[in-house]
Amino acid sequence: MRMDALKFVGKRLLLMIPILIGISILTFAISNTIPGDPARLILGPKATPEGLEALREDMGLNDPLYVQYGRYMGGIFQGDLGQSTYSQKPVSADLIRYSPATFELTLFAMVITVLIGIPLGIISASKKDKIADQITRIFALIGVAMPAFWLGLLLLLLFYLKLGVFPGSGRLDSGMSPPTYITGMYTVDALLTGNWPVFKAAVMHLVLPGITLAAITIGMITRMTRSSMLEVLKSDYIRTAHAKGAPENRVLYGHALRNGVMPVITLLGMAFGHALGGSVLVESVFSWPGLGRYAVNAITYLDFPAVMGVTLLIAILFILVNLIVDTLYFFIDPRLKHN
Amino acid sequence: MALLEVTNLKQHFTSKKGVLAEKTIIKAVDGVSITIEEGQTLGVVGESGCGKSSLGRSILGLVQPTEGSIKFKGEEVTEMSSKQMKELRKDMQVVFQDPYASLNPRNTIRQILEAPLIIHKIGNKKERKERIESLVAKIGIRKEQLNNYPHEFSGGQRQRIGIARALTLNPKLIIADEPVSALDVSVQSQVLNLMVDLQQEMNLSYMFISHDLSVVQHISDKVAVMYLGRVVEIANVDELYSRPLHPYTQALLSAVPIADPLQKRNRIVLQGDLPSPANPPSGCPFHTRCPMAVKECASIVPNLEEKSPEHFAACIRV
Amino acid sequence: MLLNVNELSLSLKRAGKYSKILDQISFQVEEGETVGIVGESGCGKSMTALSLMRLLPEKALLEGEVNFQGEKISGYSKRKLEKIRGNQVSMIFQDPLTSLNPLHTVGTQIEESLLLHTKMTKKERRKRVLQLLNDVGLPRAEDLIDEYPHQLSGGMRQRIMIAIAMACEPQLLICDEPTTALDVTVQAQILELMNKIKKETQMGIIMITHDMGVVAEVCDRVIVMYAGKIVEEGPVLEIFQNPKHPYTQGLLDSIPKLGQRKEKLGSIPGTVPAPENMVVGCRFADRCSHAMDICRTVHPPMIGIKENHQTACWLYEEGDEKDGSIGSHKLEAALH
Numbered sequence: 001m002r003m004d005a006l007k008f009v010g011k012r013l014l015l016m017i018p019i020l021i022g023i024s025i026l027t028f029a030i031s032n033t034i035p036g037d038p039a040r041l042i043l044g045p046k047a048t049p050e051g052l053e054a055l056r057e058d059m060g061l062n063d064p065l066y067v068q069y070g071r072y073m074g075g076i077f078q079g080d081l082g083q084s085t086y087s088q089k090p091v092s093a094d095l096i097r098y099s100p101a102t103f104e105l106t107l108f109a110m111v112i113t114v115l116i117g118i119p120l121g122i123i124s125a126s127k128k129d130k131i132a133d134q135i136t137r138i139f140a141l142i143g144v145a146m147p148a149f150w151l152g153l154l155l156l157l158l159f160y161l162k163l164g165v166f167p168g169s170g171r172l173d174s175g176m177s178p179p180t181y182i183t184g185m186y187t188v189d190a191l192l193t194g195n196w197p198v199f200k201a202a203v204m205h206l207v208l209p210g211i212t213l214a215a216i217t218i219g220m221i222t223r224m225t226r227s228s229m230l231e232v233l234k235s236d237y238i239r240t241a242h243a244k245g246a247p248e249n250r251v252l253y254g255h256a257l258r259n260g261v262m263p264v265i266t267l268l269g270m271a272f273g274h275a276l277g278g279s280v281l282v283e284s285v286f287s288w289p290g291l292g293r294y295a296v297n298a299i300t301y302l303d304f305p306a307v308m309g310v311t312l313l314i315a316i317l318f319i320l321v322n323l324i325v326d327t328l329y330f331f332i333d334p335r336l337k338h339n
Numbered sequence: 340m341a342l343l344e345v346t347n348l349k350q351h352f353t354s355k356k357g358v359l360a361e362k363t364i365i366k367a368v369d370g371v372s373i374t375i376e377e378g379q380t381l382g383v384v385g386e387s388g389c390g391k392s393s394l395g396r397s398i399l400g401l402v403q404p405t406e407g408s409i410k411f412k413g414e415e416v417t418e419m420s421s422k423q424m425k426e427l428r429k430d431m432q433v434v435f436q437d438p439y440a441s442l443n444p445r446n447t448i449r450q451i452l453e454a455p456l457i458i459h460k461i462g463n464k465k466e467r468k469e470r471i472e473s474l475v476a477k478i479g480i481r482k483e484q485l486n487n488y489p490h491e492f493s494g495g496q497r498q499r500i501g502i503a504r505a506l507t508l509n510p511k512l513i514i515a516d517e518p519v520s521a522l523d524v525s526v527q528s529q530v531l532n533l534m535v536d537l538q539q540e541m542n543l544s545y546m547f548i549s550h551d552l553s554v555v556q557h558i559s560d561k562v563a564v565m566y567l568g569r570v571v572e573i574a575n576v577d578e579l580y581s582r583p584l585h586p587y588t589q590a591l592l593s594a595v596p597i598a599d600p601l602q603k604r605n606r607i608v609l610q611g612d613l614p615s616p617a618n619p620p621s622g623c624p625f626h627t628r629c630p631m632a633v634k635e636c637a638s639i640v641p642n643l644e645e646k647s648p649e650h651f652a653a654c655i656r657v
Numbered sequence: 658m659l660l661n662v663n664e665l666s667l668s669l670k671r672a673g674k675y676s677k678i679l680d681q682i683s684f685q686v687e688e689g690e691t692v693g694i695v696g697e698s699g700c701g702k703s704m705t706a707l708s709l710m711r712l713l714p715e716k717a718l719l720e721g722e723v724n725f726q727g728e729k730i731s732g733y734s735k736r737k738l739e740k741i742r743g744n745q746v747s748m749i750f751q752d753p754l755t756s757l758n759p760l761h762t763v764g765t766q767i768e769e770s771l772l773l774h775t776k777m778t779k780k781e782r783r784k785r786v787l788q789l790l791n792d793v794g795l796p797r798a799e800d801l802i803d804e805y806p807h808q809l810s811g812g813m814r815q816r817i818m819i820a821i822a823m824a825c826e827p828q829l830l831i832c833d834e835p836t837t838a839l840d841v842t843v844q845a846q847i848l849e850l851m852n853k854i855k856k857e858t859q860m861g862i863i864m865i866t867h868d869m870g871v872v873a874e875v876c877d878r879v880i881v882m883y884a885g886k887i888v889e890e891g892p893v894l895e896i897f898q899n900p901k902h903p904y905t906q907g908l909l910d911s912i913p914k915l916g917q918r919k920e921k922l923g924s925i926p927g928t929v930p931a932p933e934n935m936v937v938g939c940r941f942a943d944r945c946s947h948a949m950d951i952c953r954t955v956h957p958p959m960i961g962i963k964e965n966h967q968t969a970c971w972l973y974e975e976g977d978e979k980d981g982s983i984g985s986h987k988l989e990a991a992l993h
């Protein structure tokens with residue numbers, strides 16, 4: 001059984017390779033067909049043709065695309081993602097610098113999603129058509145339907161400008177220095193080093209962007225949990241549980257929950273991807289110094305190596321999360337183990 | 340010449356559950372030979388997984404058989420071109436178990452019945468109309484109901500419509516796969532009676548596939564009993580039901596609860612469950628549950644042999 | 658008396674309005690007795706079973722009385738009823754695969770009844786589960802306890818369902834089509850097991866089925882239902898040999914019987930009326946070849962034909978000992 005799980009994970013990891021190659025080709029092709037000349041962007045409007053040409057040659061932009069791609073992939077295997085044309089630093093260094101902020105935000109959003117979305121869905125299903133269900137469904141619908149940037153602006157307006165209860169930008173209060181670097185995620189690092197004032201500030205800063213990012217995923221998860229639980233509650237084995245004399249709560253949490261949460265776990269993997277993508281907008285609204293903002297800058301300045309780096313990183317993360325989800329399934333559902 | 344002659348038919352499926360699983364070969368049909376004469380009914384009976392439905396599906400050409408020959412009116416079906424197959428469709432039709440699923444819910448009964456005629460370019464509009472109307476009269480559905488949709492009919496009526504659809508092209512052979520299993524008994528008898536009447540009227544042949552031994556006995560002239568992809572016994576219906584030779588047939592017959600509290604029988608209760616067709620026992624596939632099995636049964640694959648006139652069984656013990 | 662059901666009616670909400678699924682059902686079950694409830698789909702036999710323990714959909718309207726061992730359990734609170742479910746009254750359902758929780762082991766699922774209704778220790782429970790598995794004829798109980806339903810065959814799963822039902826040694830067992838989803842050789846095994854259990858315990862059994870063969874094999878008494886009403890009731894032999902109600906007669910006549918081949922099966926024309934537009938008068942009148950005017954206007958009451966044999970049909974009178982041959986004086990009277 002454990003061997004099966006290992007084999008399963010190993011196989012899935014191997015499957016990642018062609019997917020990643022596909023993604024890299026796609027991104028590489030797309031970013032190189034976008035009109036615009038990185039050399040001109042770097043040198044500015046007053047650049048001379050000779051200077052441009054020299055820079056292009058220097059950056060390898062004159063080589064055929066497949067040569068450029070080959071060179072890029074060759075670099076990747078040595079841990080070299082190229083040089084960001086905008087920040088003038090190695091892309092890998094930039095990614096290491098910016099990604100912890102994004103991880104922190106996305107993870108925070110996912111934690112809220114799980115802690116709010118699943119219980120709301122369960123309540124909604126167990127109180128079907130009652131007032132609690134109606135309210136939950138309306139909020140879930142709003143969450144799914146509302147554009148993130150707009151919700152972000154609303155939250156800023158209300159809680160930052162009007163009420164002043166939560167900070168509106170950045171990761172820490174101004175003048176506060178970050179905690180000792182361990183993971184790069186301020187809340188985690190502050191907690192590990194016992195730096196309480198920084199921890200509090202970091203959490204406070206996470207609240208508004210976190211909620212903004214989580215609004216859609218909470219809506220998604222609530223709706224999925226509700227419909228999946230309703231489906232399960234109609235099933236024969238729930239009737240069997242009732243026929244055994246199991247009280248309502250035992251039926252709900254002992255029998256229905258595990259079955260009902262299965263499709264939700266799959267959706268959580270998707271929701272994570274959604275949140276990663278959503279961070280691009282949310283980080284811009286809240287001036288959050290993460291991958292999202294880095295990506296926006298990179299695109300604006302046609303910084304191809306940076307765009308490629310961010311895309312690949314997000315793709316890997318997304319695949320990994322889904323691998324974790326599938327592996328979880330493997331352990332939760334005995335039917336997979338024996339087939 | 341028999342209308343349908345199936346020789347040593349094999350239908351093997353390879354199944355792979357998930358990325359990790361080993362490939363397994365399921366021998367759904369493993370060397371079946373049967374014949375159906377014109378105007379006769381062959382009942383095919385067995386429990387789930389015995390391959391009776393797969394047999395029907397390969398004869399219909401819905402799946403390509405792995406091995407063996409299917410001759411319809413003397414012509415080899417397995418080697419037919421798609422054009423020939425289309426012609427064959429006129430002569431060989433199918434009735435499925437679930438009348439709910441096999442009728443398109445968005446079409447009226449008229450459209451459903453007319454479709455085969457249009458596909459095969461038979462008759463003009465007026466002739467088609469006449470043909471359909473005479474057909475529904477046969478199955479006891481009023482002309483006015485032709486413009487209704489399947490959901491407006493009861494289960495029994497829908498199954499009769501399914502039969503009418505099979506009859507539109509004047510077929511010679513109908514393969515009926517559990518045609519009355521989804522119906523209540525009082526309705527089931529309506530459909531069975533209708534099938535018998537139509538057979539006499541139109542000189543039809545049936546291959547009647549069912550798990551229900553009583554129903555098969557009622558409608559068949561000849562009965563084949565299947566177990567794990569093989570025919571274990573085949574004989575005329577009265578012979579088979581009164582003198583079953585194969586221990587599996589005996590057990591099967593004795594297992595059926597009879598709707599008569601006075602009739603007490605010696606029941607042979609088989610031990611254990613049906614083996615999986617993916618992993619059938621060696622030798623005689625029945626030896627693991629057989630009350631008569633001896634050591635040789637685990638190694639010898641018994642052939643279907645004529646044990647008494649016109650009565651074939653695959654068992655070394657009889 | 659073990660179970661006494663008195664004028665039980667059930668309405669379910671369908672497409673916005675309530676329609677009556679069960680209409681004033683009354684019957685009794687004695688200790689040690691097996692009562693069959695037969696009828697075709699839509700007759701309300703399964704709903705009767707679920708109504709007894711109130712395992713109904715949310716929008717269900719239940720009227721009438723259910724008395725179990727002299728207690729009026731139809732008036733019980735949900736909590737009080739849960740103490741009886743699975744403890745004194747158990748149920749077995751049709752499809753053993755979907756009726757078992759796919760994520761719990763066999764052992765856990767059997768143990769749950771003990772956990773809910775007894776004060777056994779963990780060790781005692783395990784011992785009892787192993788013994789139950791043995792009782793229902795499952796070998797290698799020690800391994801089985803840790804297996805999941807999908808690893809078992811259909812027959813084994815139904816044995817597990819029986820083990821769950823038997824865990825607390827109930828006084829009443831309600832079986833809803835327990836063998837319908839099974840192959841005939843496996844069905845024979847399960848029926849054999851049920852007959853064994855019947856012999857060994859003093860349990861009352863309600864056997865709900867559409868299969869007259871199953872009735873003949875395990876039941877002592879039969880209740881025939883049609884469109885939410887009981888139309889006939891009597892000892893099993895009496896019902897099979899001397900059926901009175903035209904529906905019972907038609908039903909028995911339409912079954913192809915093994916070993917008795919006949920040219921033409923009997924059949925009942927038409928179909929069961931839908932509960933949404935239920936007729937006044939006898940519900941079978943539209944399909945009945947003996948229907949009279951009174952049948953279409955007044956529903957016939959249940960009358961005793963002879964001891965223990967009752968039917969609801971205008972063809973008969975109280976104490977009518979005439980056999981089922983139609984054309985009794987009642988019919989003649991109606992014609993004049």
